[in-house]
Amino acid sequence: MNDAAKSTSAPRQPCVHEVRRADLPLSCPLPSMSLWNSHPRVYLAIEAEGGRAECPYCGEQYVLVD
Numbered sequence: 213m214n215d216a217a218k219s220t221s222a223p224r225q226p227c228v229h230e231v232r233r234a235d236l237p238l239s240c241p242l243p244s245m246s247l248w249n250s251h252p253r254v255y256l257a258i259e260a261e262g263g264r265a266e267c268p269y270c271g272e273q274y275v276l277v278d
Contacts, residue, residue, distance in 0.1 A: 226271035231258065232278045240267035240274070 231238055238256045256265035263276040
């Protein structure tokens with residue numbers, strides 16, 4: 213890879229998304245995300261993980277708020 217092809221920007225930091233039980237089953241990426249097709253859809257078992265989950269593909273974090 214040459215220097216022109218390398219990215220000069222820092223990697224994007226994952227965001228924390230608040231989700232509600234009405235949003236379950238939870239999948240990443242969310243339909244509202246601008247890069248909804250950035251990786252395969254993965255379902256996250258947020259209830260089984262104590263109300264928090266992290267996407268194994270992109271690192272987005274989810275918190276169950278109700």
